[in-house]
Amino acid sequence: xxxxxxxxxxxxxxxxxxxxxxxxxxxxxxxxxxxxxxxxxxxxxxxxxxxxxxxxxxxxxxxxxxxxxxxxxxxxxxxx
Amino acid sequence: xxxxxxxxxxxxxxxxxxxxxxxxxxxxxxxxxxxxxxxxxxxxxxxxxxxxxxxxxxxxxxxxxxxxxxxxxxxxxxxxxxxxxxxxxxxxxxxxxxxxxxxxxxxxxxxxxxxxxxxxxxxxxxxxxxxxxxxxxxxxxxxxxxxxxxxxxxxxxxxxxxxxxxxxxxxxxxxxxxxxxxxxxxxxxxxxxxxxxxxxxxxxxxxxxxxxxxxxxxxxxxxxxxxxxxxxxxxxxxxxxxxxxxxxxxxxxxxxxxxxxxxxxxxxxxxxxxxxxxxxxxxxxxxxxxxxxxxxxxxxxxxxxxxxxxxxxxxxxxxxxxxxxxxxxxxxxxxxxxxxxxxxxxxxxxxxxxxxxxxxxxxxxxxxxxxxxxxxxxxxxxxxxxxxxxxxxxxxxxxxxx
Numbered sequence: 417x418x419x420x421x422x423x424x425x426x427x428x429x430x431x432x433x434x435x436x437x438x439x440x441x442x443x444x445x446x447x448x449x450x451x452x453x454x455x456x457x458x459x460x461x462x463x464x465x466x467x468x469x470x471x472x473x474x475x476x477x478x479x480x481x482x483x484x485x486x487x488x489x490x491x492x493x494x495x496x
Numbered sequence: 497x498x499x500x501x502x503x504x505x506x507x508x509x510x511x512x513x514x515x516x517x518x519x520x521x522x523x524x525x526x527x528x529x530x531x532x533x534x535x536x537x538x539x540x541x542x543x544x545x546x547x548x549x550x551x552x553x554x555x556x557x558x559x560x561x562x563x564x565x566x567x568x569x570x571x572x573x574x575x576x577x578x579x580x581x582x583x584x585x586x587x588x589x590x591x592x593x594x595x596x597x598x599x600x601x602x603x604x605x606x607x608x609x610x611x612x613x614x615x616x617x618x619x620x621x622x623x624x625x626x627x628x629x630x631x632x633x634x635x636x637x638x639x640x641x642x643x644x645x646x647x648x649x650x651x652x653x654x655x656x657x658x659x660x661x662x663x664x665x666x667x668x669x670x671x672x673x674x675x676x677x678x679x680x681x682x683x684x685x686x687x688x689x690x691x692x693x694x695x696x697x698x699x700x701x702x703x704x705x706x707x708x709x710x711x712x713x714x715x716x717x718x719x720x721x722x723x724x725x726x727x728x729x730x731x732x733x734x735x736x737x738x739x740x741x742x743x744x745x746x747x748x749x750x751x752x753x754x755x756x757x758x759x760x761x762x763x764x765x766x767x768x769x770x771x772x773x774x775x776x777x778x779x780x781x782x783x784x785x786x787x788x789x790x791x792x793x794x795x796x797x798x799x800x801x802x803x804x805x806x807x808x809x810x811x812x813x814x815x816x817x818x819x820x821x822x823x824x825x826x827x828x829x830x831x832x833x834x835x836x837x838x839x840x841x842x843x844x845x846x847x848x849x850x851x852x853x854x855x856x857x858x859x860x861x862x863x864x865x866x867x868x869x870x871x872x873x874x875x876x877x878x879x880x881x882x883x884x885x886x887x888x889x890x891x892x893x894x895x896x897x898x
Contacts, residue, residue, distance in 0.1 A: 430764075431785040432836045434687030438646040441681045441711055445645070445725060446756070459836075465683045472709040473726050496725050 423452040428459075429486050436462045437469065444473070444496065451493040452478070456486050463487065497522040500804065501579055501588040503569055503746070505532060505554045507790050507861070508779035509594035512797040515863035516804060518561035524586060525564050526579065530554050533620065534857050536790065536818075539653055542617035542624035543631065543660040550854075551621065557861050569595075571747045574772040590774045592800055593760050595744035597649050597780035597788055603740040604644050606715030610735050617657065618649065618738055630734060631664060636673030637733035639665075640722055644712040645740035646681045647757060649780050649788040652819040652829060654678075654738050655686060655695060659822035661736065662702045676703070677730055679710035679722070688837035691819065691829055698821060712737065741788070743781055759783035764833065765810040766803070767796055776800045784813075787829070790857075791816035795873065798866065814873065818850035826850050828876070835878035839885050 426443050428436035436457035443453055455462075463480065466489055470477045474495035481488055498521050502509045505527030513525050532554045540546035555564055571580040572591070579586040599619035601607035611619070615626025641658040648654065658678040665671040678685065678699060685699055685706055686692040699706055711725040715735060722730045722737070743758030753761050753769050760777035762769055764784055769775040777783075778800055779793035786792055795814055802809035813833030820826050826847030831837040840846075859865060 430833070432831065432833070434682055435785050437683060438681075438687070441646040442756075445711060461689070468683050469709060495727065 422450055423454060426453055426455045428455060428457045428462075430458055432459055434461075434465075435459065437465045440466075440469065440491075444475075444493065447493045447496065449493055449496060453489075453491040453493070455489045455491060457489075458486050460487070462489070466491075498589040498804075499587065500524070500590045500592070501526065501586050502592045502594055503572070503579065504594035504596055504744075504779075504781065505529070505558070505564065506594060506596045506779060506793070508793040508797040509592070510554065510557050510861045511794060511863055512592060512594065512778070512801055513562045514557075514559045514861060515798065515801040515866065518559060521804070523562045525554075525558060525562055526569055526581060526586065527554060527564065527566055528568050530564075530566050532557055534854065535618075536650060536653075537854055538617040538621070538624040539656055539660070539820075541621060542615065542627040543657060543664065545628050545632070548621050548625060552858060557858065559862075569744075569746050571749070573749045574753065574769065574775050575749060577774065588774070590804055591776070593769070593775070593777040593781050594779050594793075594797070595746065595781040597647075597741040597743060597759070599739040600742040601644075601739040603742070604712055604714060606717045607644060607712075607737060607739055609717035610715050610720070610737055611739065614735060616737065616739060618653070618741075627736065631661065634665075634670070634674075634734055636670055638675040638677065638731065639734045639736060640677040640679060640730045640732035641736040642677075642679035642707075642710065642712070643681065643738040646711075647741050647788070648738055649741055650817065651687070651787050651789065652691075652817050654680065656820045656822070657736060657738070658704055659698065659702070660820065662704060663822040671703075675705070677705045677707060677732065679707040679712075679724075679730060681709065681711040683708055686829075688829055688831065690837045690839040691827070693839060694827060694842060695819075695821070698823075741780075755783045764813065767800055767811055776803075784811075786813045786833070787815045787817055789815060789817045791873075794860070794869070801863075814877075816873065816876065818846070818853065820847060820850060830876060830878045830881055832878050835882060838878050838882040840881055841885075 428439045476492040478490040534550045537550040567581040614630045615623035643654040684692045685696045713725045762777035762782040778796040780788040799809045799811045817829040825842040827842040
């Protein structure tokens with residue numbers, strides 16, 4: 417999956433709110449159905465924002481985990 | 497003498513040019529325009545019919561020892577340290593990219609038609625006057641206000657826009673005949689939570705509908721209906737849309753210094769363009785993880801001036817964005833890389849400070865008042881304000897507990 421050509425890395429580590437969700441919005445704007453985002457963030461505020469974003473946009477949160485001191489979320493674009 | 501070339505004669509470029517030691521540096525500002533616009537005032541030209549004389553001659557704002565060349569830069573070779581303009585080139589020892597951000601409605605279908613018909617308050621005096629004319633002629637219906645893209649210069653400006661339009665409609669006795677909708681791509685009315693806690697109740701109290709996670713995808717140029725990527729739609733009679741922004745149309749070698757929106761990569765602390773020597777990017781032109789706004793441009797210019805003078809200086813991500821709450825009070829979005837935006841209670845004094853900045857701005861560009869600004873930014877640092885807000889909250893809690 418790591419070499420999935422549709423997978424896009426969004427590195428928002430070190431960005432305070434709303435940096436991570438803004439970066440996600442920008443990536444979503446340039447995405448197509450089937451794309452997978454791997455979002456790295458350090459701002460804990462991203463967790464509730466991601467839930468709200470997925471609910472609103474109809475996209476899927478595949479996983480959210482802590483790795484190397486960061487929050488890593490894998491998201492699949494299902495609607496746009 | 498070291499040759500410093502500054503691209504752009506806006507807030508950062510002008511302040512930096514004036515702040516350098518002209519006995520040591522041969523400073524050239526390359527600007528596509530000879531005019532300098534105080535951008536924050538466009539809000540009032542468009543929404544409050546304010547005096548449109550918010551433009552000054554850049555030559556008169558610059559020290560006589562700074563060379564100003566009005567020309568269109570086409571290409572910058574960061575490896576050969578040469579700037580190519582139409583019919584001329586400039587070699588440099590140090591380069592500072594301060595070319596700002598330009599409104600780019602062409603990114604979204606229908607937005608150029610909105611700009612042509614209704615104007616906006618982010619791309620110059622004429623579009624701002626056009627928007628005022630549209631508001632002045634409005635007699636009732638739906639006005640939708642918001643930003644089209646997550647990148648927005650002066651991040652509080654969309655919110656200030658809807659609050660000022662609400663005030664205008666009330667003053668004209670049109671509010672009960674109008675529906676006001678505020679849309680935003682963010683999860684809440686204002687992206688920073690501490691500010692959202694102040695403004696979300698205001699929107700509710702003033703009967704302004706809030707639509708979050710609304711990323712504009714297209715605008716119908718016949719009906720002016722606004723559609724979002726999320727699949728929603730807002731029908732309106734008057735769309736007041738802050739366009740997307742992009743960096744200047746300048747080619748760079750290497751091209752990898754530009755991001756997808758033509759903003760220039762810069763180290764978030766040193767402001768140096770990575771991978772090349774002697775080049776910096778500041779202000780709205782830079783791809784920094786902080787707000788695109790005047791205070792940041794000011795502080796970044798000073799960080800570069802210090803470094804060029806051979807002193808250590810780093811940018812801490814500081815923001816200081818004024819928010820007009822349209823009821824005679826205001827607040828500021830104060831944050832840094834290390835500190836999220838603090839809750840800074842609205843007051844009349846803060847609003848007066850914003851209004852005062854419209855006058856102080858022109859003087860501030862000389863660089864002569866830097867000791868005052870330095871003190872001001874020091875005393876309003878987010879860590880300081882955050883600690884003071886905490887003390888107030890604790891006192892209030894102690895009072896209510898006793």
